[in-house]
Amino acid sequence: ILNVEQSPQSLHVQEGDSTNFTCSFPSSNFYALHWYRWETAKSPEALFVMTLNGDEKKKGRISATLNTKEGYSYLYIKGSQPEDSATYLCAFGAGSNYQLIWGAGTKLIIKP
């Protein structure tokens, strides 16, 4: 059974502080790792698709790293803003038809 774990489950961060959270995934048969942001009442929004061990990707104040050998990815948010409040989901791409196996998400709440 393929399992994707995210921690912490929820996180309260003061506005302006930086934060990070973790996605753990199977280290065998790796194909790609996706990060999404999901705000309430909106569609999940793709942040990154990462395929190479050691990959680092950045979009504005958000960045992510990938370690496929040990099976983890970190998402970092620098200088948190209220608009960063959302649930951050990671998904592991697997299988010949490329199903996404999802974690349960980290719910981030930024306190003004």
Added chain:
Amino acid sequence: GAGVSQTPSNKVTEKGKYVELRCDPISGHTALYWYRQSLGQGPEFLIYFQGTGAADDSGLPNDRFFAVRPEGSVSTLKIQRTERGDSAVYLCASSPGQGAREQYFGPGTRLTVT
């Protein structure tokens, strides 16, 4: 351009009834995915279409669930004899093709079975 749309946004139905959930993918996207998200969990894969055919329906929980994509664009997820355990957010996503590509999601349909 238009993103992925899903209708209805909310559906309340009685146990035992039949429901249809619709997904309009981004024009030109050949891959279409259905997921289901229950409270406190991540999305769970249901079915994947490449064009008109269901390339992988291994995630459908039982034979009450069925999905079609007859012309390779719009897809309908059909649930017969609904049960309270079917209550969830049903998400649809489309992608330009198979593999390590971004999947573009609709806003989901929240199904409540009473």
